[in-house]
Amino acid sequence: MSDIDLNEASARFAAAIVSDIYNSFVKKATRSLNATQPVITGNLKKYAITTTETFGTIRTIVCELPSRLLDIYQPAQFKVGEHNVDEQTFHKDIEANKRAVIRGHAGAGKSIFLKKYFLKRLKDRESIPIFFELRNLNHNYSTLFKHLYDHVHNIFPWIEVEIFRSLLRAGKIELYLDALDEVSHTIRSSVNTNVTQLIAEFPKAKIILTTRYGDKYATPASVTEYHIQPFSLNQATSLIYALDFHEESKIRFCEALKSGLYEQNSGLLSNPLLCSIMLLTYRRFATIPDRLHLYYQQAYEVLFSRHDASKESGFRRDLLSGLDVAEMQAVLNHLAAVTYASEKFEFTETELTETLVGAINSVGVSSKPSEIRDDLIEAVSMIHPDGLHFKFVHRSFQEFFCANYISKSKSKIARLCIDAVKMRQDTDSVIPMAVALNPDRFEEAWLTPTLSEDLSRFESMMENKKFYAIVRETLPNIEVRGNYLLLSVGKDARSRNFDIYMSVLDAKSDFESIDYSRLKIISNYENLSAYFRACITHTATPKEFKDQIQSGSIYIDTEDRNLAGLADLAVWEIAAVKIIATLRLWKAYLDKKTRQREASPLEAFERATLANMRRVEGDLGGRPRHVEGDGDPQDARK
Structure with a gap:
């Protein structure tokens, strides 16, 4: 116009x-x-x-x-x-x-x-x-x-x-x-x-x-x-042709889509953002990665190098910051982790500068914050101005770089980061990508210690007959539908842990999962009134029980008449026993993996070599080589 x-x-x-x-x-x-x-x-x-x-x-x-x-x-x-x-x-x-x-x-x-x-x-x-x-x-x-x-x-x-x-x-x-x-x-x-x-x-x-x-x-x-709804093949090709991009590359890519590439990768190509990214990566790599984090990694590498390749004359424009592709990614990892952990999806120029200063110190480069900021906006296209604020080109990239930070950080910092971001796991992809990027680090830094602490706490609660508290903290959400009550339990930071255990460990064939369907309300409300009255005498005062109903925390399976006939304390106890048994199985599985890692000759050699290098560098008076994530742990909690 x-x-x-x-x-x-x-x-x-x-x-x-x-x-x-x-x-x-x-x-x-x-x-x-x-x-x-x-x-x-x-x-x-x-x-x-x-x-x-x-x-x-x-x-x-x-x-x-x-x-x-x-x-x-x-x-x-x-x-x-x-x-x-x-x-x-x-x-x-x-x-x-x-x-x-x-x-x-x-x-x-x-x-x-x-x-x-x-x-x-x-x-x-x-x-x-x-x-x-x-x-x-x-x-x-x-x-x-x-x-x-x-x-x-x-x-x-x-x-x-x-x-x-x-x-x-x-x-x-x-x-x-x-x-x-x-x-x-x-x-x-x-x-x-x-x-x-x-x-x-x-x-x-x-x-x-x-x-x-x-x-x-x-x-x-x-x-x-x-x-x-996801993009159809026609929508995907129409979008590609509409983009201001290298014409020959668009034609080749669309021909590949029509020749089977779309059908083979419809899960990615049916998403407008991922379809656009694939146009970038396909021109350079001519292949499609099957893992989401590899997809974003390739996109970053293409965007980083594009400021060179876009000049047909062969002209090479150096970045103002002088950073290479790995150093710039380390900066982005830090920026994403600090902002995402504090749920900042846009930031002022002052906030961006302060975070970049922290990234410079953590990564160990000598560039100026203003130089890195301008490179991220003008050359790498990872940060975009938005009025008086700045934000990642898309929030999914912020999630990817945050996951990268977790996967490369020391265990203590990685655990702080995961605890800071786990409340967003229902909508975001940080934790799944962090697990895919470095499953051993995720297990060592967060999964094993957190699960062990929860198991110890649950066993103590079991001894004190706090069955309801155990179940409330772990059962998945259900919904209210029409005249049927499918009441959900509340989700606090602690109860998110069990969600992660389920998503990360439930696919393993070494153990059995809990049959949660036997504990869900599937009965008409009128049929449950007697059970509700019985629960008041065992688990709460009338006022507390009313609050429990409003927040959603009462479960019973009326299909299993034997279970439904049990006293409510027995129902909670059965569920609590299953939960603790499953946690013990998971812990045994993780302990076995830890022993296998520690017994690996290659990993033992790598740990010994790294420790020796640091000791020698210290003896010579040099600064130990930086390991990403060595910065102030408080960075992850800003």
């Missing part, structure tokens, strides 16, 4: 809605305002211009320069229940229902779709669309409504709080809430509640929320949940 077209479109947007908003809401406000209709018109026009410029262009992992969103956008496909829904149907449905939750995996195109729809609503000129990135709640969170109001008031100073409420009630403000999964786990429960309250309080307001799977947000029954 040219500057003239944008100016005219923005003027039409402002003119279309200013009269109604001014006469129906602003003039009726009880508070005295100095906002005239021409002032509001100018404010609305400026907003339309700014947001169109902001959301109308996007940066992709493939293109060195920003691309027009409409040039590369591929229409989304959704699933609602068992029904397939295209984008046009979504537009009709959302006009009728006013609210939606859009779920999808990392890189599936949720935010791109939401920005595209935002631009459509600007063009429709019916109300004021507001795009709000929910990660902004991580800074001094109070309530969602207050953050939204502050955001709107900063853009439109004439919108006081009562006008804001009135506009929402009338549906004259639309809210597009992006990436609930980026909200810190410490406030996630409150934010989830606030979202539901917002939906209930303003039924006429159009509210669309995006999030990854596993975020634990319980979509209200009045809200339609749309599941964004």
Whole structure:
């Protein structure tokens, strides 16, 4: 869109809605305002211009320069229940229902779709669309409504709080809430509640929320949940051809997709982000890695070298920092670990500089923070400016580099990192990638010591007959569906440990897992009332038991009549015995692996050689060779 077209479109947007908003809401406000209709018109026009410029262009992992969103956008496909829904149907449905939750995996195109729809609503000129990135709640969170109001008031100073409420009630403000999964786990429960309250309080307001799977947000029954679908072969090739990239490489890659490459790697190629990355890596390697972390590693190496290869004349531009590919990755590992562990998905220039200073000290290079920052933005394309903030080109890269940091760090620091990130394992990939990158380090640093501590603690609880506490801490979540109660247990930091044990160790054939299905509520609520009354006398006071029901912590299997007939304490005890037996089996398995590692002649030789090198270097007065992760352990907790 040219500057003239944008100016005219923005003027039409402002003119279309200013009269109604001014006469129906602003003039009726009880508070005295100095906002005239021409002032509001100018404010609305400026907003339309700014947001169109902001959301109308996007940066992709493939293109060195920003691309027009409409040039590369591929229409989304959704699933609602068992029904397939295209984008046009979504537009009709959302006009009728006013609210939606859009779920999808990392890189599936949720935010791109939401920005595209935002631009459509600007063009429709019916109300004021507001795009709000929910990660902004991580800074001094109070309530969602207050953050939204502050955001709107900063853009439109004439919108006081009562006008804001009135506009929402009338549906004259639309809210597009992006990436609930980026909200810190410490406030996630409150934010989830606030979202539901917002939906209930303003039924006429159009509210669309995006999030990854596993975020634990319980979509209200009045809200339609749309599941964004993987790319088809046609969508994948259409995206590739639309990207501003080497034409011959695009043609070869698309021909390979049509010749079987897509079918062989549909799990990766059906994801827009991963499909774009594969275009980069395929040009250089002509193969597709079968492990996700290798996929990101290849992408990083291609991006690092691209600032050389993009010059057909053979011109080589050195990085300002002078870092090589390994040193720059070590810096990125540190940056990702520090920011991700503190759930920072965007950071100010000061925060970025301070973290880079820590990375420089940890890695042992002499580059300036400003040089590394400029290289990461302009040459390597791993960090992108976003207004007054900076962020990774995609959060999945932040997860990859954080996993890399864990896999290369000393055990003490690795354990601190894993403890800091484990609350996000339901939505993110740090722990699975860390395990894949270096399974021995993960076991030595976190899995073995943590499991041993939990087993010791559970055995002590068992002696004190705290069966319920053991079960509550380990049982997986269940849901409430219709008239049937499938009540879930709460998940705190400790109970996340068992989730990781299950995902990392449950695939082993050396032991049996617990049959959790025998402990889940699968009965109609009315049939459980007698059991609930019995539980009150054994496990809690009536008030405490009511709290337990609300948080979800009562389990019984009514299919097994013998089990259902047991006293509730016996039910808890049976489950606790199974849990501890499984932990003992896991510990025995890990202890056996540890003994095998320690008995390996090669590893014993490597450990002895490394220790000897450090001792010699110390005797000679030299600085011991750096091992990534030797920095201050507090880095991982910042």
